[in-house]
Amino acid sequence: MKTYLFPALKFSLILMIILGGIYPLTISIIGRFSPGKGDGLSLSYHGKRVGYALIGQKFTKDQYFWSRPSAIDFKADASGGSNKGPSNPAYLKEVESRILYFLEHNPDIHRSEIPSELVTSSGSGLDPDLSPRAAYIQVQRISKLRKLSIPLLNTLIEKTKEKPLLGFLGPEKVNVLKLNIALDEINSNH
Numbered sequence: 001m002k003t004y005l006f007p008a009l010k011f012s013l014i015l016m017i018i019l020g021g022i023y024p025l026t027i028s029i030i031g032r033f034s035p036g037k038g039d040g041l042s043l044s045y046h047g048k049r050v051g052y053a054l055i056g057q058k059f060t061k062d063q064y065f066w067s068r069p070s071a072i073d074f075k076a077d078a079s080g081g082s083n084k085g086p087s088n089p090a091y092l093k094e095v096e097s098r099i100l101y102f103l104e105h106n107p108d109i110h111r112s113e114i115p116s117e118l119v120t121s122s123g124s125g126l127d128p129d130l131s132p133r134a135a136y137i138q139v140q141r142i143s144k145l146r147k148l149s150i151p152l153l154n155t156l157i158e159k160t161k162e163k164p165l166l167g168f169l170g171p172e173k174v175n176v177l178k179l180n181i182a183l184d185e186i187n188s189n190h
Contacts, residue, residue: 072125
């Protein structure tokens, strides 16, 4: 019994020290040297925090760029997808209703032009980014409502577009919150 009990207790104690103390302390120290000091990359507008760059937010007003749908209604404490497969009838019905809603609010767009990310939720439900294509397809709607030129809005998307990591890892993307903050700044300057 002693030959098994004492090594198991020693091993458990060593793991508690490493995993319960040293590891969390190391991660906390690393976080203090990261952007946002380990508290997330918050974004502000006129001195007021409006959200975080890495957590998607719900934008439903027509005068804003819409985010990717969320299966968890953008609740950051409940990250997760819908877990419904592409052949699930309930999922297909949900996607179809999103397509119809998008077309209702963007009458100049044809069904085949809608990027899938605008009608399907991400795996985390908190995706903060869209492809540039998904942003560009919303320009006509926003142009009409805000009385801003299409070239101006296209330039805004180009300015907020983020390149792939190291120039080749991942796709180009547009952070929706940053884009909408820039959009509000343009309107406040006009």
